[in-house]
Amino acid sequence: MRGGYATALNEALALGCKSLQILPYARHHAPSAEELSSFSAARSAAKLQLLVHSRFVPSLASSDFVRRDRSIKHLANELILTTALGGDAFVIHGGAYSPDSSLDEGVKLFARSVIMAVEQSSCRIPLLLENVPGGGRRMGGSLEDLARLQDALKPSLPNIGVCLDTAHAYAAGYDCSSAEGALKFLARAHRLLGFDAVRAFHLNDSRALLGSHREHHEHWGKGRLGSEGLKALLDREEFARTPGILETPKDGPDADRLNLEFARRLSV
Numbered sequence: 001m002r003g004g005y006a007t008a009l010n011e012a013l014a015l016g017c018k019s020l021q022i023l024p025y026a027r028h029h030a031p032s033a034e035e036l037s038s039f040s041a042a043r044s045a046a047k048l049q050l051l052v053h054s055r056f057v058p059s060l061a062s063s064d065f066v067r068r069d070r071s072i073k074h075l076a077n078e079l080i081l082t083t084a085l086g087g088d089a090f091v092i093h094g095g096a097y098s099p100d101s102s103l104d105e106g107v108k109l110f111a112r113s114v115i116m117a118v119e120q121s122s123c124r125i126p127l128l129l130e131n132v133p134g135g136g137r138r139m140g141g142s143l144e145d146l147a148r149l150q151d152a153l154k155p156s157l158p159n160i161g162v163c164l165d166t167a168h169a170y171a172a173g174y175d176c177s178s179a180e181g182a183l184k185f186l187a188r189a190h191r192l193l194g195f196d197a198v199r200a201f202h203l204n205d206s207r208a209l210l211g212s213h214r215e216h217h218e219h220w221g222k223g224r225l226g227s228e229g230l231k232a233l234l235d236r237e238e239f240a241r242t243p244g245i246l247e248t249p250k251d252g253p254d255a256d257r258l259n260l261e262f263a264r265r266l267s268v
């Protein structure tokens, strides 16, 4: 988002992307209504699927009312922007529960906060819960956790789904580096979350160790995941139209192109 909405869209089109994920706004920049509507029109014309990723990891599950309330307002603002941008889905992390609290309580507070933000923003765009590296009080590292978050939201938000991140899965202890491991992870996701719950992927290699609970995205081919597990995911026909987003490092002008080429070579 550094170059603004139009630049982000043009970059994606130049790379031949069919889907794009953006943060709802650049830091210190509140977009004008014109910027939002012209982006929304250009995006529809380009037929790109648009995911919007929450910028904050908000304290939606915090026991502290003031922090929670602030997070609800942040989230509601992001959802208002996502609607104005014409997003197809909004990706959000579960955050962490407070030290004096429990997973049970955290799940409840998170769900209540998300529902309040959706109501405040009148947002109708599907929310996707993303798996995280997990560890400690962070919620959503295991697929069981993710299922609990999803179950807590489903009665109020029936179109809730999930976005699976390969690097986070690996750091959480799911070995997606082999075809067998990736398909086992997927089968478990289907069983715990529902067959139609997986609506997007974050396709990242990881430098973090298996089960380390650390976040360290890496270029494809330079991390611990490699090509075998990725190919197994890309080969699944049920995900032929499911967006796969690269969140690999952007440390050079060719970084995105090279990572896309790596994935595209595997999916032919």
Ligand SMILES: [Zn+2]
Binding pocket: 130, 165, 202, 247
């Ligand atoms: Zn991700």
